[in-house]
Amino acid sequence: xxxxxxxxxxxxxxxxxxxxxxxxxxxxxxxxxxxxxxxxxxxxxxxxxxxxxxxxxxxxxxxxxxxxxxxxxxxxxxxxxxxxxxxxxxxxxxxxxxxxxxxxxxxxxxxxxx
Amino acid sequence: xxxxxxxxxxxxxxxxxxxxxxxxxxxxxxxxxxxxxxxxxxxxxxxxxxxxxxxxxxxxxxxxxxxxxxxxxxxxxxxxxxxxxxxxxxxxxxxxxxxxxxxxxxxxxxxx
Numbered sequence: 001x002x003x004x005x006x007x008x009x010x011x012x013x014x015x016x017x018x019x020x021x022x023x024x025x026x027x028x029x030x031x032x033x034x035x036x037x038x039x040x041x042x043x044x045x046x047x048x049x050x051x052x053x054x055x056x057x058x059x060x061x062x063x064x065x066x067x068x069x070x071x072x073x074x075x076x077x078x079x080x081x082x083x084x085x086x087x088x089x090x091x092x093x094x095x096x097x098x099x100x101x102x103x104x105x106x107x108x109x110x111x112x113x114x
Numbered sequence: 115x116x117x118x119x120x121x122x123x124x125x126x127x128x129x130x131x132x133x134x135x136x137x138x139x140x141x142x143x144x145x146x147x148x149x150x151x152x153x154x155x156x157x158x159x160x161x162x163x164x165x166x167x168x169x170x171x172x173x174x175x176x177x178x179x180x181x182x183x184x185x186x187x188x189x190x191x192x193x194x195x196x197x198x199x200x201x202x203x204x205x206x207x208x209x210x211x212x213x214x215x216x217x218x219x220x221x222x223x224x225x226x
Contacts, residue, residue: 004157031212033214035216040123040218041218042120042203042216042217042218042219043158043203043205043216043219044216045213045214045215045216048212048213050212056212058213059215090157090158092157094212097207097209097210097212098145098146098165098209100163102148102150102160102163103148103150103158103160103205103214104160105150105157105158105159106157107155107156107157108155108156108157
């Protein structure tokens, strides 16, 4: 069971460089999410896609773009990386809403911007 | 504005005793709440959830209590085991929004 797969696991960028974080899920889930985790800040929602064909901003969307490529894949793009984007990024998916439809997370991408 | 708060960054408990992790929220519209556990270098994993129409949900050693009037929920782990040592996040969502808002986490250390 692969679940939610994120690539790459680690990445170092220079300020101003761009990159795309990839995420794929094999659980046939409708909803997908991108979070970032920073010390003392918990998990903050960047963007989410409630269903294929839709995307919406979360709590901290500035500096990011997303693409819901198909039902399985949801990518996060940094067009011009900044040191403030140094973080651990988690992708998650969910089959629905409610207490019985929790998020399933990938193992994260650790990004450092110098 | 932090809608979901975990005011204790860390907690240490002796093996076999009860661990109580707390979470407060400000948005009375939240319909359900979830707890996640996170080990280093891994993604968070789902533990237990509760709907706002209930005040308690139990799953093995884990029980979540919800006090809507106080906008407070807690996770009880009994008995605590060393393998429970991890960071615990509470999360909340409003039905129809698809958005899950997380707290800042509490690091639990269970001492053998």
